[in-house]
Amino acid sequence: MTWMPGKDPMPGDAGACDLIDMIIVPRARDLGGFEVRRALPSPKRQMIGPFIFFDQMGPAEFLESGGIDVRPHPHIGLATVTYLFDGEIHHRDSLGSDQVIRPGDLNWMTAGKGIVHSEREDPARKTMPRKIFGIQSWVALPKTHEESQPVFEHHGAAGLPVLSDGGATVRVIAGEMYGLRSPVATATETIYADATLAAGGRLPIDASHEERAIYTVDGEIEIAGDKFGPGQLLVFKPGDPITVTANDNARFLVLGGEPMDGPRHIWWNFVSSSKEKIEQAKEDWKRRRFDIVPGDEKDFIPLPER
Template identity: 65%
Template sequence: MSWHSADDPAPGDPFSCDAIKTLIVPRSRDLGSFSVRRALPSTQCRMVGPFIFFDQMGPSEFLLGQGMDVRPHPHIGLSTVTYLFDGEIMHRDSLGTELPIRPGELNWMTAGRGITHSERTGAGLRRTGSKLFGIQAWVALSGKDEETAPAFEHYDADALPILSGEGKIVRLIAGEAFGARSPVRTSSPMVYADVMLEAGAVLPFDPTYDERAIYTVSGAIDIAGDGFGPGQLLVFNPGDRISVRATEAARFMVLGGEPMDGPRHLWWNFVSSRPERIEQAKEDWRQARFDTVPGESEFIPLPESPPPVRYP
């Protein structure tokens, strides 16, 4: 298949890096058993399309007997999107779901009016040691879906479209892009993809959506003569056509979508278009009104922290 649109600049034509609106270099944060790099939200950029939270987990290596232990905690008004490059996470939630996720697969949990879940390293991997490397993202739900019933969907690796050729492999996780459509049901128009390029390969990224970004995972890329390494979120201006060239073998995530249908508030694990709804969720968690995760007795208490922040 052809990866180039008719409007892509011809080789050798000048191309302005003014297309990059914001460059975010998240700091690594040690969470004890593993580290994260939080690209969204940041003071420079609150959202990209429906993406309101974007964490790189690891790469980390667990010794024998160790692992990831995220105790049961609540969500409202969003979908959590878990995607791994290495390792395995056991997901459990208040719907009764108990399912591991492995590299190339997708866990898409829609909180809607409220859900509780935990994320842990399974007992088998604790006996042998394991690794963890992946992305945890949250996408805000559109106004019509904020109070929908909670749901969980798992997609095997072979269920997600893969486009390959010309030194490129693109797994389309969600949305529509590059001439393909993912089967994942989303609340609003968006794109999310895992891209691997051989050295010298070029990926054109047309302005299908007003809000777009890429997050560099490994290797090195070039955009209009400027180079970028791993662990950077590049947010693009609307309307500009982008060409990403790998100067060495590279991997990055493509994310974006249409602007949300109004501002969103984010406080801890809660997202809503209405601040009073977040206050209700806080009280519901304090009073143990959320459904519990079967087989789990632990939970994360409501933190003491500043009031909700508005995210336009």
């Protein structure tokens, strides 16, 4: 998805819990009946592990028309990660990938040196009431992979490993947790998981990764006596074991991994360790040097004038 302009998220009360380094409360932007909440990047934190961009889409319900309709646009230096709780998105890209994304599926598109994609809803769906709710994130690539060939991976919900135990269910989206490893290939050590807890359920969060956070999606959770509702990014201190307890039925995402090899520049849909590479990508898109998206050749998003 293209990086839609909006206000930066604001850091919350960092002293709310001794185990928590920072609380980021995303700023919401209404895109005409469709709300997006951006948690990363924030003024105080650019990345958590390789995650450099983290948007909550919805929840929203459309009666007719409206919805997701993102025209072809380019990316470099990152992987886009789409994970839905509700609804459908039709992904097409310049590799020829043509894939409908449904709840629990993982769409992992590595842009490398450059890729173009579109994200839309199929016309037939726009004639009926429907919902959309999910997370769109970007994972920065290490310097060794920024010029790699683009790759697309899709794994259906049934292909992602799931652990259920004691009122907790965890689907491992990327990386390894609790002895289960996702099939998706990552350029750096990454953790990303979808966790649901029944009321009273508890889930320990492994401290082996230096950078870890959870994003609260639904319900109320408790950590070391402090309570947190939906829509907060809780960034943990390195090395501290964490246990999350659900005060009612709750859902959250676990994310993080090894630190990136330096900060990144972000401009529109481009991420790079080099400002020069971003300038070249801007010129290439302006001059229409990127590949086209088969089946979606007519439309495109122009280069922003900023």
